[in-house]
Amino acid sequence: MSLAVAATGWRLLLLLCAAGLGAVGAPQPPNILLLLMDDMGWGDLGVNGEPSRETPNLDRMAAEGMLFPNFYAASPLCSPSRAALLTGRLPIRSGFYTSNARARNAYTPQEVVGGIPDSERLLPALLKKAGYASKIVGKWYYEEFPINLKTGEANLTQLYLGEALDFIRRQRSLRRPFFLYWAVDATHAPVYASRPFLGSSQRGRYGDAVREIDDSVGRILALLRDLGLQDSTFVFFTSDNGAALISAPKQGGSNGPFLCGKETTFEGGMREPAIAWWPGHVPAGQVSRQLGSVMDLFTTSLALAGLQPPSDREIDGLNLLPVLLQGQLINRPIFYYRGNTLMAATAGQHKAHFWTWTNSWEEFQQGVDFCPGQNVSGVTTHTQEEHTALPLIFHLGRDPGERFPLSFASAEYQEALRRLGPAVQQHQATLQPGQPQLNVCNVAVMNWAPPGCEKLGKCLPPPPSAPEKCSWPH
DSSP states (O other), rough: OOHHHHHHHHHHHHHHHTOOOOTSSSSOOEEEEEEEEEOOOGGGGGTTTTTTTOOOHHHHHHHHHHEOEEEESSSSHHHHHHHHHHHSHHHHHHHHHOOOOTOOOOOTTBBBOSSOTTTSOOOOHHHHHHOOOOEEOOOOOTSSSSOOTTOBBOHHHHHHHHHHHHHHHHHHHHOEEEEEEEOOTTTTSSOOOHHHHHHGOTTTTHHHHHHHHHHHHHHHHHHHTTTGGGGEEEEEEEESSSSOGGTTTOOOOOOTTTTTTTSSEEEHHEEEOOOEEOOTOOOOOOOOOEEEETTHHHHHHHTTTTTTOOOOOOOOOOOOOOHHHOOOOOOOEEEETOOOOEEEEETEEEEEESEOOOOOOOHHHOOOSSSOOOTTTTOOOOOOSSSSSEEEETTTTTTTTOOOOOOTTEEEEHHHHHHHHHHHHHHHHHHOOOOOOOSEOOGGEEEEEEETTTHHOOOOOOOOOEEEEEEOOO
């Protein structure tokens, strides 16, 4: 079946299903709930093999829905990955990167002058056209929500949970479709949990944070069931990038069998836990071999709302509804960018590295290690090594840890190169990088007087403007 036919069939199915969801009036599209974790690793879920099996609610979500073991972030770092979710586009296209140096991970501390350009079309604004109420919860400024760094106690996850539950109840009473982007950050160092969960995990403080998130997801799904919204709400769980092994084991998670972690374009840096849940629509207990991307959540959400993605720009996210509803597999590559550099690409089971780099020798010798205990000679390099003439190619099915590159002379290598080469060439030939937004820093642009600071007596005058070139070490 062609994608066009599948999409047409889905729109008809959506109308038929939605006709029974609301009361009187026009058919209502499904609610959309995206659960985006912060630095949670592929190996942190029991369903993905975590030995302590401390995620019963997420494991149940997978049993009732569809597990995606081959799902990827758009970047090995939080800010650009999240920008890609909201725009459906690679950060290199939207300008959410730096050109100050090759292959640098740049993000958005408060002194960065740029961000997502105003010209980008963001998912909540597009969904508003279909009548959706939108809310983002989480990933916020810490000053008024202190974390006890000694004990790891903080009540933030409970606050985020309460906001989510209240929003769902309110939209249910208004009978309005909603988009809820729940972006909790308890698994980002410094990790934290509320008092009832502290000390409850076999994995230490990081495990406490995971257990509280798992409990919160369970309560959100339970509320959807209690309100009768389970068959009219599409829920997707994933993470923004791989676990931060530099903080492990006390402040970081597990990337399972994969190499390295956050900040790198090895599998541990960009392959994420991923679960889709929509009872009565997404078949239960399924495992999809589809190569998926966080950018697909943009296009899939628009399709759920009966909307088309913007046609005036390149959209990298795919509509996964044929995968979710009909079990189809869509042939597509995955591109691994680090800043302004295409580091690797995957097609099918084969991954080709065009550049390898973890971080500099200087950083590494100071204890900054993105791949602790995982040195692979010639692969986890501390200088930027180019392999564009003869890429390093791995079979991710047999070798998920990227330890055994295929022999250049093998027939398998030649066949993999034949499949990967045209996809990469087409991508690069049509790529129009956006104006880099993360090149300039200026402390004067920081939020020195946020709303409400007057009542707290914490308003500060901004310093004189002093723009300078941002420095991104890795």
